[in-house]
Amino acid sequence: MSIVVVAAVIVADGGRVLAAQRAQPAALAGGWEFPGGKVDPGESEAAALVRECREELGVEVSVGARVGGDWPLAEGYVMRVWLCTLASGSPEAREHLALRWLGPGEYYDVEWLGADLPIMKTVENLLHRD
């Protein structure tokens, strides 16, 4: 069974999306991702998503619609992604090198990790469908 990594696409007013720059490991440092992490044993995926956003950003999020299905990562890992909104707090980079709010037209201004680029494309379609 694959290890599940959950990730939050935090969306704010004007279609802004929060990107976070990884600090580690060396192979991924500097790349941009969606906040998240591994689900702990016995923990629900939604609870893991909320916990990771609290730990990494110091915010509370509300979990919304799922983005796609299982996104492949390295062998043995899959990523599951949800749209989220901020319920309280203002994100700060507690574990990342930097954070950026990307507005429409800026979604590809950061060097997304390989797995995240197709996710960003899917999110763009979801947000601009109407």
Ligand SMILES: Nc1nc2c([nH]c(=O)n2[C@H]2C[C@H](O)[C@@H](COP(=O)(O)OP(=O)(O)OP(=O)(O)O)O2)c(=O)[nH]1
């Ligand atoms: N959180 C997150 N991880 C991603 C993304 N894209 C991507 O390839 N990954 C990879 C990087 C890592 O190999 C793995 C998740 O690891 P992590 O370091 O975020 O997990 P964690 O917070 O539970 O960390 P740790 O306790 O194992 O240190 O998934 C993404 O958008 N968000």
